[in-house]
Amino acid sequence: MIQVDRLTKQYGPVTAIRDVSFNVEKGGIVGFLGPNGAGKTTTMRILSCFMPATGGSARVAGYDVFSQSLEVRKRIGYLPENIPLYGELSVSAYLDFVAEIKGVDRSERKRRVADVMDRCDVTDVQHRLIGKLSKGYRQRVGLAQALVNDPDVLILDEPTIGLDPVQVAEIRALIKSLSGQHTVILSTHILPEVSMVCEGVIIINRGRIAAQGSLDRLAEEFFPTSRIQLQIVGPVEVVGPALRQVPGVLRVEHEGPADGAGIYLVESMRDRDVRDSLAQLVAERRWGLLELHQLGMSLEEVFLRVVAGEEFGGGA
Amino acid sequence: MGVWAIFKKEMRLYFTSPVAYVVFTFFLLGMGGFFYNIFAFYDQMSRQAAMNPAFARDLNVTDAILRPLFSNTGVILLFVVPMVTMRLFAEEKRSGTIELLLTFPVRDGEVMLGKFAAAMALVLVLLGFTALYPAIVAYFTRVEWGPLLSGYLGLMLLGGAFLAVGLLISSLTENQIIASVVTFFTLLVFWIIGWFADSVGGNWRVLFQYLSIPEHLDSFGKGVIDTKDVVYYLTAIVLSLFLTLRALESKRWRG
Numbered sequence: 001m002i003q004v005d006r007l008t009k010q011y012g013p014v015t016a017i018r019d020v021s022f023n024v025e026k027g028g029i030v031g032f033l034g035p036n037g038a039g040k041t042t043t044m045r046i047l048s049c050f051m052p053a054t055g056g057s058a059r060v061a062g063y064d065v066f067s068q069s070l071e072v073r074k075r076i077g078y079l080p081e082n083i084p085l086y087g088e089l090s091v092s093a094y095l096d097f098v099a100e101i102k103g104v105d106r107s108e109r110k111r112r113v114a115d116v117m118d119r120c121d122v123t124d125v126q127h128r129l130i131g132k133l134s135k136g137y138r139q140r141v142g143l144a145q146a147l148v149n150d151p152d153v154l155i156l157d158e159p160t161i162g163l164d165p166v167q168v169a170e171i172r173a174l175i176k177s178l179s180g181q182h183t184v185i186l187s188t189h190i191l192p193e194v195s196m197v198c199e200g201v202i203i204i205n206r207g208r209i210a211a212q213g214s215l216d217r218l219a220e221e222f223f224p225t226s227r228i229q230l231q232i233v234g235p236v237e238v239v240g241p242a243l244r245q246v247p248g249v250l251r252v253e254h255e256g257p258a259d260g261a262g263i264y265l266v267e268s269m270r271d272r273d274v275r276d277s278l279a280q281l282v283a284e285r286r287w288g289l290l291e292l293h294q295l296g297m298s299l300e301e302v303f304l305r306v307v308a309g310e311e312f313g314g315g316a
Numbered sequence: 317m318g319v320w321a322i323f324k325k326e327m328r329l330y331f332t333s334p335v336a337y338v339v340f341t342f343f344l345l346g347m348g349g350f351f352y353n354i355f356a357f358y359d360q361m362s363r364q365a366a367m368n369p370a371f372a373r374d375l376n377v378t379d380a381i382l383r384p385l386f387s388n389t390g391v392i393l394l395f396v397v398p399m400v401t402m403r404l405f406a407e408e409k410r411s412g413t414i415e416l417l418l419t420f421p422v423r424d425g426e427v428m429l430g431k432f433a434a435a436m437a438l439v440l441v442l443l444g445f446t447a448l449y450p451a452i453v454a455y456f457t458r459v460e461w462g463p464l465l466s467g468y469l470g471l472m473l474l475g476g477a478f479l480a481v482g483l484l485i486s487s488l489t490e491n492q493i494i495a496s497v498v499t500f501f502t503l504l505v506f507w508i509i510g511w512f513a514d515s516v517g518g519n520w521r522v523l524f525q526y527l528s529i530p531e532h533l534d535s536f537g538k539g540v541i542d543t544k545d546v547v548y549y550l551t552a553i554v555l556s557l558f559l560t561l562r563a564l565e566s567k568r569w570r571g
Contacts, residue, residue, distance in 0.1 A: 011570070048419045051568050073421040084412035086325075088332045097328075101321040101420045129332075145416070 001026040001061060001153060001183040002047065008055035009042050016042040017207040019056070024200070026152075029179035031194030032187040034204035035307065040187035041081055043204070044157045047185070048078040061152045074103060077146030077182075081157040083138050087131025091122055091141055094130055095148055102149035112148055120144040120174065136167035143174065147182075154178060156186040160193060172197050191300045203306050210306045220270060222305045225250060227295040228266045228275060233288030236262050246281055248274040261290055318422030322430025323437070326404070330438055335403065343396050343442050350388040351449045354381055378463045381453055383537035386467045389446060390474055390533050393439070394503050397475070400438055401482025402496035404431045405560075409490040414567070424564045428557060432483055439475040443468065463539035470536025473549035474529065478503055480556035487563040503529070 002024040009016045017039035024030045034040050046053045047060055049069040057064060063071040086094055095113045104112050117123045120140040125133060130141060139159065146154055159175060160168045176197050178184055188194060194201050195215060202212040211218055232239050236254060239262065243252045248268045256263035268274045275292060282289045330336040358380045365372035408414040417427060453459055481502060486495040510528025513521045525531055532545040 045415070050415055050419050070421050070423070073419055076419070078416065078419045080412065080415045082412050084414075084416055086329065086413060087411075088329055089325075093328060097321060097325045098420070100324075101318055101422055103421060 001028070002185060003059045004043075004047070004056075005058065006056035007043065007046060007053050007058055009039075009046060009051075010054045015207055017204075020204070020207075020209055021056075022202050022209060022212055024183055024185055026183055027180050028200060029176070029184040029186070029198050030200040030202060031198035032185060032202050032204065033191065033194050033303065034187075034189065034210075036189055038204045039207040040189075040204060041157055042207075044078075044155050044185070044187055045080075048076060048155050049073050050078075074149070075152045077149065077151035077154045079142045079146045079154075079156045079159060081161065083142040085130045085138060085141060085145075088129060090127050090129055091133070091144075092117070092126040094141065095144055098145040099148045104149055112150070116144040116147045119147065121170075136163055136170075139163060139167070139171060140174075143171070147178075152183060154182050154184045154186075156184065158188055159186055160188070160190070191303055203303060205307050211302070215302075218302050222302050224270055225267045226270045228268065228278065229291065229293055229295055230264045230266060230278065230282075230289070231256075231261050231291035232264060232282060233261045233290065234282075234285065238285075239264065239287065242281060242285065243278065246274055246277045248272040248277070261288070265295075318420075318426035319430040319433065322422070322427055323433045326431055326434030327437065329403075330434065333403075335399065336438060339396055339399050339438070340442070340445075343392055344445060346392045346395075347389065347446055347449070350392070351385060351452075354384050354388070355449075355453070376460075377453060377457055378460050378537075378539070382450065382459075382463060382467055383534065385446075385449060386471060386533065386537040387530060389443070389471055390530060391507075393442075393471075393475055393478055394507060395500070396442070397439070397478040397482050397503070398496040398499040400435050401479055401486050401499060402492045403486070404435065404483055405487040405564075406489050406492045406495040409567070410492075418564070418568065424561055424568075428483070428560055428564065432479060432557065435479045435483065436476060439479060440472070443471055443475065460539070463537060466539050466541050467537045469541065470533050470545070473536075473546065473553075474533055477529075477549045477552035477556075480553040480560075484556040484560045484563065487560045487567075 002022075004020060004022050007020040008018050020039070020043060032040050032043065042051075045051045047058055047065060049065050049072050052066050057066070059065070060072045061075040063075075065072050089097070092113060095117065096109060099109045099113055100106075114123075117126055120143050122137060122140050122144055125137055130138065133141065139162075143156075143159070146156070156175065160171050163171060172193065175184060175186065179199070186197070198215075200212070200214055201218060203210045203218075211221070213221070230243075240252055240254050243249060243264060243266055249266055250269065251267040253265040253267075254262055255265060266274070266278065275294065279289065279292060358377075361375055361380065365375050405414070408417060418424065450459055450464055482495070482499040485499045485502065486492075489495050489498070506527055506529050508528075509524050510531050513524040513528070516524060526548070532548045535542050535545055
């Protein structure tokens, strides 16, 4: 649905993005993740046909964003970062304008506008001026205008920025409900957002793609080992070395109190499950096993590792 | 159709914000004042002419009322048009709404024409209000319809040229105040440039006279539709709109 090939954008001497390539499948929902100033907004502006790229190409819904821009624009819904809306228009008048300019048929327009107002939960403020609405409502009006032409592709730039936690949860649920029938690409610098909403991740840093794929695949790529946390009652000086002796264990770290119930972090190869062996060992030695569980890789850790790897020039 | 959607949106914005009402108020106050003056002066002249038949021969409604009235309408448009056009692109750029506007499935040209048409419609409404004055005159005496109609044609062309210049300047800045001030002074320069024609002599004199706005308006008021004058206004409109399109394109590349 979205094919981006070696996209480059330069503002004078400044290169905003360089050789950015990625694909998004139809119906997918992909998070575009990166620190501030990484090139997220630039990429989204190119995809939404607001600005042309200086190099490379991008196709959205099968059309080239530069040479077939009008065809692309008919098939997208775009929500820019700062939700620019006309404050002097009422919600329904604004959505009617957007529906008309996006080519929604006159006969269908009323129904479509009512439908998106309902979906985005702005029906009860439809007669109020947009300028008088709270940030949360403005965000939902912004989403409603993006959805009003029933677009194939939704491009959302930081859709939850500046909202309170309840609103954030609502918007995320709304966006999540859109996948399947729409292809969604959303940018964010909030990591949990991606793991909560998205299926795939594209990490961009300093104008380049640093990593991309499903969350699981990224975890595997950047963390070849898996980690197991145990809480064991037993003498520290014996437990630690004994755990290290278990076949498959690469590293053991001791955290927590020196006596009593100590917490141990065991690292092993990802493809080798050592949990059973660890449990048996503890049972044999008659220590007390309070806790044993595998730690998931958080996106935050993946992100930090990817971005930090870049900062030090090591590559990821 | 994109132009129509933009047109309706701009009209709605004119009337939901105070812009249209402020413009109407000041335009009508100014016009009313000018008309009263011209009409009262004509009344005075008529009384004198009643006693002096030779003088009466040269006194007619077209020359004594309509032509000065058209010229004064031009002067007021000079003040009013910057208020009408300042918002059109500057505000979209400042508030960022241009980013959405330029990603809707319409050509830049359609966006521009929609805005131009909305501003033109507002000016046509203003000119429509002024029809009251010839109507008052017609109540008392005979009005020549030819010069009246050609005069209005001239005012429409002049209004269109003013608006196109205003639209261009609005597309070059994010600040409405700057857009309106620069538009006003640009138009002012072209309004008074003819005054300097006599002091510069030679080819400059011809050029200054050609560029002068009132120079081209006057013959319309006499009932003369001269190709030279029509071309002057149309050139200003087309050139300004063309440059506006280029400004929008440049905005896209620079982001």
